[in-house]
Amino acid sequence: MLGLVGRRLVYLVPVVLAVTALTFLIANLLPGDLAIAMLGDQATPENVAALHKKLGLDLPLWQQYLHWLWAVLHGDFGTSHRTGETVLHAIAGRLPVSLELLVIAELGGILIGVPLAILCAARPGSAFDRIVSGVAFGSLSVPPFMLAILLIFVFALRLGVLPATSYVPLSQDVLGNLRGMALPGATLALLEWPTIMRVLRSDMISTLQEDYIAMARAKGLSARRILLVHALKPSSLTLVTVIGLNIGRLIGGAVIVESIFALPGVGRLLVESIYLRDFIILQGGVLLVAIGFVLVNFLVDLLYAVLDPRIRHGRA
Amino acid sequence: MSGTPLLEIEDLTVDLPTDRGPLRAVSGVSLSLAPSRSLGIVGESGSGKTMLSRAVLRLLPAGARLGGTARFEGRDLFRLSPRALRRLRGRELAVVFQDPMTSLNPVLTIGGQIAEALREHLGLAPRAAMARAVALLAEVGIPEPERRARQYPHQLSGGMRQRVAIAIALSCEPRLLIADEPTTALDVTVQAQILDLLARERQMRQMAMILITHDLGIVAGRTDEVAVMYAGRIVEQAPTRALFKHMRSPYAEALLAAIPRLHAPPHTRLAAIAGSPPDPTRPAPGCPFSPRCRYARERCRSEAPALSAENGGHQYACWFPLPDRAAAEA
Amino acid sequence: MAALDAAAVPLGGDRPARRRRGLGLVFWAAVLWIAIVVAAALLAGVLPLADPDRQALLARRALPSAAHLLGTDALGRDILSRVIYGARASLAIGVLAPLVATLLGTAVGLVAGYFRGSFETLAIGATDVLLAFPPLVLALAIVAYLGQSVTNVILVLAVLTVPAVTRVARAATLAVREREFVTAARALGAGHARILLREILPNVMLSLAAYFLVLVAVTIVAEGILSFLGLGVPPPTPSWGSMIAEGRDSLDIAPHIAFIPAGAMFLTVLAFNLVGDSLRAVTDPRRGAP
Numbered sequence: 029m030l031g032l033v034g035r036r037l038v039y040l041v042p043v044v045l046a047v048t049a050l051t052f053l054i055a056n057l058l059p060g061d062l063a064i065a066m067l068g069d070q071a072t073p074e075n076v077a078a079l080h081k082k083l084g085l086d087l088p089l090w091q092q093y094l095h096w097l098w099a100v101l102h103g104d105f106g107t108s109h110r111t112g113e114t115v116l117h118a119i120a121g122r123l124p125v126s127l128e129l130l131v132i133a134e135l136g137g138i139l140i141g142v143p144l145a146i147l148c149a150a151r152p153g154s155a156f157d158r159i160v161s162g163v164a165f166g167s168l169s170v171p172p173f174m175l176a177i178l179l180i181f182v183f184a185l186r187l188g189v190l191p192a193t194s195y196v197p198l199s200q201d202v203l204g205n206l207r208g209m210a211l212p213g214a215t216l217a218l219l220e221w222p223t224i225m226r227v228l229r230s231d232m233i234s235t236l237q238e239d240y241i242a243m244a245r246a247k248g249l250s251a252r253r254i255l256l257v258h259a260l261k262p263s264s265l266t267l268v269t270v271i272g273l274n275i276g277r278l279i280g281g282a283v284i285v286e287s288i289f290a291l292p293g294v295g296r297l298l299v300e301s302i303y304l305r306d307f308i309i310l311q312g313g314v315l316l317v318a319i320g321f322v323l324v325n326f327l328v329d330l331l332y333a334v335l336d337p338r339i340r341h342g343r344a
Numbered sequence: 345m346s347g348t349p350l351l352e353i354e355d356l357t358v359d360l361p362t363d364r365g366p367l368r369a370v371s372g373v374s375l376s377l378a379p380s381r382s383l384g385i386v387g388e389s390g391s392g393k394t395m396l397s398r399a400v401l402r403l404l405p406a407g408a409r410l411g412g413t414a415r416f417e418g419r420d421l422f423r424l425s426p427r428a429l430r431r432l433r434g435r436e437l438a439v440v441f442q443d444p445m446t447s448l449n450p451v452l453t454i455g456g457q458i459a460e461a462l463r464e465h466l467g468l469a470p471r472a473a474m475a476r477a478v479a480l481l482a483e484v485g486i487p488e489p490e491r492r493a494r495q496y497p498h499q500l501s502g503g504m505r506q507r508v509a510i511a512i513a514l515s516c517e518p519r520l521l522i523a524d525e526p527t528t529a530l531d532v533t534v535q536a537q538i539l540d541l542l543a544r545e546r547q548m549r550q551m552a553m554i555l556i557t558h559d560l561g562i563v564a565g566r567t568d569e570v571a572v573m574y575a576g577r578i579v580e581q582a583p584t585r586a587l588f589k590h591m592r593s594p595y596a597e598a599l600l601a602a603i604p605r606l607h608a609p610p611h612t613r614l615a616a617i618a619g620s621p622p623d624p625t626r627p628a629p630g631c632p633f634s635p636r637c638r639y640a641r642e643r644c645r646s647e648a649p650a651l652s653a654e655n656g657g658h659q660y661a662c663w664f665p666l667p668d669r670a671a672a673e674a
Numbered sequence: 675m676a677a678l679d680a681a682a683v684p685l686g687g688d689r690p691a692r693r694r695r696g697l698g699l700v701f702w703a704a705v706l707w708i709a710i711v712v713a714a715a716l717l718a719g720v721l722p723l724a725d726p727d728r729q730a731l732l733a734r735r736a737l738p739s740a741a742h743l744l745g746t747d748a749l750g751r752d753i754l755s756r757v758i759y760g761a762r763a764s765l766a767i768g769v770l771a772p773l774v775a776t777l778l779g780t781a782v783g784l785v786a787g788y789f790r791g792s793f794e795t796l797a798i799g800a801t802d803v804l805l806a807f808p809p810l811v812l813a814l815a816i817v818a819y820l821g822q823s824v825t826n827v828i829l830v831l832a833v834l835t836v837p838a839v840t841r842v843a844r845a846a847t848l849a850v851r852e853r854e855f856v857t858a859a860r861a862l863g864a865g866h867a868r869i870l871l872r873e874i875l876p877n878v879m880l881s882l883a884a885y886f887l888v889l890v891a892v893t894i895v896a897e898g899i900l901s902f903l904g905l906g907v908p909p910p911t912p913s914w915g916s917m918i919a920e921g922r923d924s925l926d927i928a929p930h931i932a933f934i935p936a937g938a939m940f941l942t943v944l945a946f947n948l949v950g951d952s953l954r955a956v957t958d959p960r961r962g963a964p
Contacts, residue, residue: 298808
């Protein structure tokens with residue numbers, strides 16, 4: 029177990045370093061001069077040169093990178109020249125919204141996808157299985173913004189039961205917050221369940237072919253116990269990977285959903301920083317999101333070991 | 345045989361769906377087993393012996409079709425409700441599978457896998473079930489049973505795992521144990537230990553047992569009766585002693601010749617049965633063994649022999665049983 | 675003697691009695707839809723369509739009628755004409771970006787899977803790094819800074835697709851590199867280039883083609899998102915994503931403005947997914963029909 033953690037950690041370091049380098053490189057290769065943006069009207073050649081010197085922009089690129097990396101390693105991801113807010117502060121302010129959305133989306137996706145997958149796998153090829161699998165496949169082709177608009181149309185405009193764009197912080201009004209989160213959460217959950225269902229269904233169908241399932245049936249166990257205890261856990265490795273990837277993605281916020289439903293999450297922050305050319309927030313935010321993704325994947329690898337004792341004991 | 349039978353199979357057929365049409369895996373098999381007696385079923389792979397046992401357990405693959413009847417203590421196994429079937433399986437009718445590497449759940453502890461049957465059928469509380477599981481592990485000869493109970497299958501050797509599978513099968517004191525090639529996947533040195541364990545437990549518990557194997561040598565001296573299967577049918581059945589004393593069907597004789605002998609001089613050529621079993625999706629007329637039988641004659645190729653009753657419970661399906669050959673040639 | 679269907683017992687196995695032969699009606703319906711969309715996009719200039727950019731302020735948000743078969747949008751533009759012209763943008767980007775990515779990714783994946791060693795480690799590490807970035811944010815940022823144009827959108831989406839193709843190509847290469855015909859070619863003294871191009875490439879092509887079709891579906895959605903957020907195809911060129919974004923403002927009074935392009939997009943994405951998935955099922959012997 030410790031060996032596994034060690035091996036994954038050793039791989040993590042170069043990947044994270046490469047992520048920082050690439051973030052820096054992309055940010056610096058994009059056209060646009062930070063000094064000009066910061067100075068605005070006062071961008072005389074002298075002022076620009078002075079600011080370049082102050083910011084270290086006159087140094088060679090690799091030195092700029094090392095300076096930047098040094099700051100990042102000390103937790104300084106930069107400060108927005110537009111708002112004076114630090115990147116960490118800006119992200120920290122937006123993260124709760126994105127995390128709440130993430131939890132709702134994954135929980136919803138799991139609550140819909142896992143039971144359907146189990147029921148389909150119990151009787152593959154049945155009418156129920158074929159209908160659910162068909163709907164899941166069709167759902168995979170629904171563009172996210174289209175689903176969001178459809179839900180707004182039905183629930184906010186036609187039925188008028190849920191607000192389309194009214195974000196209330198959770199700390200202020202729990203019920204109001206949940207009402208505001210209902211449609212964006214539902215949009216993401218409806219996008220998540222088909223993948224969850226398809227992956228688990230297919231793994232469970234092959235698990236149900238195993239000898240130990242025949243053994244469990246020969247023991248006289250109930251179908252429920254066989255499905256939920258004997259088949260579900262050994263079938264959930266790919267599922268964990270998929271959910272891990274989804275969570276890794278959503279850590280950076282759901283760009284589209286946050287934009288459509290006007291939620292102040294990380295994704296919307298990043299998109300706004302693009303529109304507003306707030307280069308520092310964008311660079312620091314992308315870096316944090318990418319590192320978050322790598323870390324979530326690292327945790328998923330560890331979760332494998334929890335689920336499968338063979339991996340835990342280093343035999344698989 | 346005496347007393348009311350524990351298991352009574354009549355004219356059992358099993359058809360499996362395949363891409364090339366239905367495959368008759370078991371064809372018109374009738375058997376009867378008295379309480380606390382043991383029966384060996386012997387045949388090559390593909391002879392239908394495993395499908396026969398799976399039919400009794402109702403563990404056939406999806407789409408398989410059953411014909412005939414199988415009664416367990418008078419109850420029709422094929423007409424049991426799913427609920428009644430569950431109460432029977434594991435409680436009165438237990439099984440040990442061939443490969444202990446795949447028949448134990450890799451993500452559940454050994455103790456838990458024994459205890460769950462006890463909790464399901466005997467309604468034991470978790471603690472009591474675990475204590476019984478540990479006692480069972482000790483009984484089947486697993487050292488340090490408390491520690492082993494907390495381990496996972498991959499932490500045990502193949503022989504140990506098969507002992508665990510036997511402990512699971514024995515846990516609820518079944519009336520009939522079906523052991524499907526229980527030693528095929530194990531090292532030779534472990535095989536005898538496992539077979540002796542099964543024989544000992546059977547004696548102690550007054551339990552009936554069906555031992556399925558491809559090796560006639562395994563049933564010799566271990567079961568009360570033997571049934572030899574070929575191409576989904578029983579070709580010879582007799583009390584074990586009688587069978588080994590006097591084999592009547594050429595197939596049983598060929599099977600016996602195929603057993604490697606420890607006492608044979610080195611470099612003796614192993615006598616394998618030439619050819620392979622017939623394609624069960626394309627049944628041909630005549631005795632199914634006739635293409636491989638060195639005694640086969642005209643009649644064997646055109647007409648299939650039926651299992652004939654004979655005195656002393658010795659039955660066989662052959663037009664020209666071995667001792668009569670001289671008469672037939674005359 | 676009763677013949678019982680053992681399938682009535684719960685938890686049978688996964689052996690559907692019927693095995694599907696051929697590709698089925700749904701597959702051909704999907705192919706037909708793709709053909710219609712492609713033909714309409716190619717022939718948009720020749721078809722008797724209204725000018726997609728002509729505004730008719732008196733006929734704004736009109737419902738479908740004889741004059742406007744699918745109605746008009748908030749500026750009175752003909753929706754049918756805009757959907758067909760929009761197909762041009764979606765298809766051009768949806769096909770070209772995956773094509774560029776497939777060429778690049780196949781080359782890298784093939785070499786990585788064939789030679790293995792440190793190049794493979796590097797290539798896989800690079801895909802890990804690229805996959806860590808939030809793709810949409812990266813695409814939006816790069817398009818925003820480089821300037822909104824069809825070419826830039828294609829390039830950005832292509833770059834973001836390369837890692838996925840590389841992985842698939844490498845996995846497919848690993849599966850064939852030890853097969854007999856490769857060993858035979860090597861024994862006959864064929865060079866690496868010859869083995870890669872004549873022995874391995876033809877054998878990984880089919881699964882890459884199936885994957886390409888799925889990527890087309892993904893890219894059409896991605897382009898839709900960029901255009902929806904106003905950073906895709908520059909206006910006034912119609913694009914399904916921007917049409918949906920424009921229709922959102924009139925969602926309560928004229929929902930057809932958003933839902934008609936949305937429907938066209940959904941059907942097209944679904945069709946590519948269906949065809950890609952059917953081809954994958956055919957090329958992958960391990961998995962049967964879903």
